[in-house]
Amino acid sequence: MTTFVHLSDLHLNPDFEAQGEPDTSINLKNAIEMIQALEPAPEFVVVSGDLTDTSNEADTTLVKELLDTLAMPVLVTLGNHDIREVFYKTFVPDVTPSSEPYNYSQIFDGVHIITLDSSIPEKLSGELSAHQLDWLSEMLDLSPDIPKVIVIHHPPTSVAIPVLSSILLKNAEEFQERLENKNVAAILCGHVHYNQMSFLGDIPCFISSGLHSHFDITFKDGLRVMDNPSFNLCSIVNGKIAVQTISLPSSGEVLREISNETMQATIDKVENT
Numbered sequence: 001m002t003t004f005v006h007l008s009d010l011h012l013n014p015d016f017e018a019q020g021e022p023d024t025s026i027n028l029k030n031a032i033e034m035i036q037a038l039e040p041a042p043e044f045v046v047v048s049g050d051l052t053d054t055s056n057e058a059d060t061t062l063v064k065e066l067l068d069t070l071a072m073p074v075l076v077t078l079g080n081h082d083i084r085e086v087f088y089k090t091f092v093p094d095v096t097p098s099s100e101p102y103n104y105s106q107i108f109d110g111v112h113i114i115t116l117d118s119s120i121p122e123k124l125s126g127e128l129s130a131h132q133l134d135w136l137s138e139m140l141d142l143s144p145d146i147p148k149v150i151v152i153h154h155p156p157t158s159v160a161i162p163v164l165s166s167i168l169l170k171n172a173e174e175f176q177e178r179l180e181n182k183n184v185a186a187i188l189c190g191h192v193h194y195n196q197m198s199f200l201g202d203i204p205c206f207i208s209s210g211l212h213s214h215f216d217i218t219f220k221d222g223l224r225v226m227d228n229p230s231f232n233l234c235s236i237v238n239g240k241i242a243v244q245t246i247s248l249p250s251s252g253e254v255l256r257e258i259s260n261e262t263m264q265a266t267i268d269k270v271e272n273t
């Protein structure tokens with residue numbers, strides 16, 4: 001059995017508290033404390049994007065420093081809140097800061113992790129380039145007998161909050177074609193801030209609500225944003241995945257509500273400019 005942790009949507013921003021919202025750096029510190037106490041210790045941690053809220057250098061440095069306190073390797077990918085140049089400078093200092101997507105592959109004992117950067121600079125939706133899809137195929141053929149887990153920010157399946165359906169992974173069909181019959185045990189995502197399990201073809205796809213906020217799917221008039229952070233503890237057994245959601249200390253309070261009209265207008269403005 002291989003056990004690991006899936007974190008998502010850290011949105012680290014110590015200034016949130018001054019804005020009347022929970023300090024997401026505290027949420028990350030709480031998550032790290034809980035992960036360090038898990039027995040048996042997870043072998044590694046994956047993070048499916050939105051590392052900070054504004055992607056400024058100070059917050060990106062802080063999130064790196066906090067993740068570095070974990071006793072196990074941490075593999076990260078980027079979300080729509082992350083700026084690649086800042087990410088490279090902080091997380092991959094050996095590489096010249098670049099606007100190119102950051103993709104990564106590592107084979108652990110019992111599982112092969114492939115992270116894909118689905119972010120599109122300055123957009124909310126996500127996409128994988130032809131080059132990324134070809135790289136993915138290359139990685140999938142590296143170790144055919146080892147089960148694979150794909151970590152990607154934007155979900156490739158439908159979601160339960162209609163107003164978010166236009167900001168998912170645009171080319172999910174092409175992504176699915178590359179994954180078929182490649183021993184993929186799971187796809188792990190974030191982005192839409194609630195917990196969901198669905199299938200892409202016959203591959204289970206888990207969205208983690210993440211460490212920032214939780215969108216209440218029972219609220220139909222828009223986005224109801226709640227203080228309810230969590231992370232997922234994952235295990236691979238005989239090539240299959242099991243996922244358990246672990247909640248962090250939180251108030252559970254409603255932080256704010258955004259109408260569908262306001263949300264759609266924001267999405268249209270960002271996506272169409």
Ligand SMILES: [Fe+2]
Pocket residue numbers: 009011050079191192193
């Ligand atoms: Fe997010």
